[in-house]
Amino acid sequence: MNAETPIPHRARRPAAPLAGTIAVPGDKSISHRALMFAGLAIGETRITGLLEGEDVLRTAAAMRALGAEVARLDDGAWLVAGPGLGALRSPDDVLDMGNSGTAARLLCGILASHDIFAVMTGDASLRRRPMRRVIEPLAATGAGFAARPGGRLPLAVTGAAEPLPLSYRLPVASAQVKSALLLAGLNARGVTEIEEPEPTRDHSENMLRHFGASIDIHTQGTGRLIRLRGQPELRAADIVVPGDPSSAAFPIVAALLIPGSRITIEGVGLNKLRTGLFATLREMGADITVINAREAAGEKVGDLIVAASALRGVDVPADRAPSMIDEYPILAIACAFARGPSRLRGLAELRVKESDRLAATTDMLRANGASVAIEGDDLVIVGGANRLGGGLVTTQMDHRLAMSALVLGLAADAPVTIDDARFIDTSFPGFIPLMRSLGADIAAEGAPA
Structure with missing residues (x-):
């Protein structure tokens, strides 16, 4: 197969809840x-x-x-x-x-x-x-x-x-x-x-x-x-890189949405300027518990226990965006399954990511039956309004959009297909095998179930 050949994948609701203990790649x-x-x-x-x-x-x-x-x-x-x-x-x-x-x-x-x-x-x-x-x-x-x-x-x-x-x-x-x-x-x-x-x-x-x-x-x-005082003598200093909270977001939301699921994610970075998604999910009713909190090379780290939860809509203030700017596509998936409306405010920065993530996230949700609209720089999603899934998502070479769409497929009423999974490895090598280890049903399009 040519290196430039797209590799479509599809995700569908698994036969059993997600379960297991994993570690996500470094931040x-x-x-x-x-x-x-x-x-x-x-x-x-x-x-x-x-x-x-x-x-x-x-x-x-x-x-x-x-x-x-x-x-x-x-x-x-x-x-x-x-x-x-x-x-x-x-x-x-x-x-x-x-x-x-x-x-x-x-x-x-x-x-x-x-x-x-x-x-x-x-x-x-x-x-x-x-x-x-x-x-x-x-x-x-x-x-x-x-x-x-x-x-x-x-x-x-x-x-x-x-x-x-x-x-x-x-x-x-x-x-x-x-x-x-x-x-x-x-x-x-x-x-x-x-x-x-x-x-x-x-x-x-x-x-x-x-x-x-x-x-x-x-x-x-x-x-x-x-x-910052310039021209210091920087001295070599060993570093332990914590698990990336932006990567942990995908198995977290999958576990929250698939009934009966309960997973543990070890060694996740808990820097307070990176955990806006966790705070938002908790406001929505998410069952996320931190255990074994510790510090490594100046960064807070802990293990997360995540259990399936009935989520409700949320109003996310614009000033929270810097602490979760990469997590809005996967948050939008959670909102699509939540009870009631959600408004994600102040998302202008998403227009200049790997793709125009604001438009691409909207297209992804609409292609799969969600009620969604862009109002200025806000994203408005009405959860629980429609049956979800069944669509094809054009990833636009955006790794986070691809992973978000696959999580959507795991929780939706009908399978979801992405046009290309190759770019996922830019931020999360081994994402699909890791999700499969928890029980997720994700496969290359055309592969046997």
């Missing part, structure tokens, strides 16, 4: 950052639990091309030996970031503040995504950028020989933009200041402290002021 956001910060530090950092999805492997390859030693060990851990802050070299070839907007945007911050030249590209989906939101503030470091109209990849970066510190207020809350600016500020003499209008995931700040950087964070109105 994608933390995995990207672990490789980047370790590649800027002096010494050897051992990373355990790294997500080995395609997106993260692209980051590993990019850091290797920039002069860091990056290797996977026989025991599954990764070893990164960085040349030290400011010591990266120009890559010999174009950096292909695949489907990863996080990797591309964060890497812009590293490239902008090093005296090197590099060109980045990506797959068709990534080349459609806007990079101007990082290019414009990073230009103030003294770096030069050349991109296609709209700031789209391919992107050529000429890093600043003497990068300037930044003082920038984010117009829209974005952990990716914030992290890119912090990465640039690391190699600039002086203090970089970033204001965010509301708190976003703080993995970069936690990791900066873990590697020895001087960073101060102050509450400012509804947001935060972050001050």
Whole structure:
């Protein structure tokens, strides 16, 4: 089969409840950052639990091309030996970031503040995504950028020989933009200041402290002021990557929706700026219990016990979006099965994800009989109004949309088919076998049941 040949899959309601104990792959956001910060530090950092999805492997390859030693060990851990802050070299070839907007945007911050030249590209989906939101503030470091109209990849970066510190207020809350600016500020003499209008995931700040950087964070109105002192000596520091809460979302919602289900997910990251979905599901009546809470490399971790629950509609405030921005497609599935109406507010950011996730989520639900509408930047879903399922979902190369549609099929009255499952591995390698291990009925289209 040609590598470009789509691989359709279908999901249907299983004959028995989901049951079992699983661990989801490592947190994608933390995995990207672990490789980047370790590649800027002096010494050897051992990373355990790294997500080995395609997106993260692209980051590993990019850091290797920039002069860091990056290797996977026989025991599954990764070893990164960085040349030290400011010591990266120009890559010999174009950096292909695949489907990863996080990797591309964060890497812009590293490239902008090093005296090197590099060109980045990506797959068709990534080349459609806007990079101007990082290019414009990073230009103030003294770096030069050349991109296609709209700031789209391919992107050529000429890093600043003497990068300037930044003082920038984010117009829209974005952990990716914030992290890119912090990465640039690391190699600039002086203090970089970033204001965010509301708190976003703080993995970069936690990791900066873990590697020895001087960073101060102050509450400012509804947001935060972050001050980073540049040119620290980052020291190698081992990292244990927790399970990704964005990946855990899919088996969680499946277990909530399939009657009689009860599963345990071990070692999930519980950073309070990443658990908006868990809070929302609990407001809907979800039975989710945390046990064995602990801390690893500055991040809160715990095991989750999830039991099937009768969900009710919910009104999700816009200010919760930064803590669950990647989880809205799977939350929309939960809302479609809940009793009564739900309104998910302030979802403008979904329009610039791997696909226009706001439109794509709406299309997915409509194709499967749900009552759904977009009102401005809000998504309105009336749960329990119709029989669900039976549709074909066009995934648009979006891994989260594909997994959400498969979960829909597991709970629906009729099977749901997705046009292509290949892109799931960008964030959740082994998703389908893992779900099958719990009892899910997911198979390649045309395969025997």
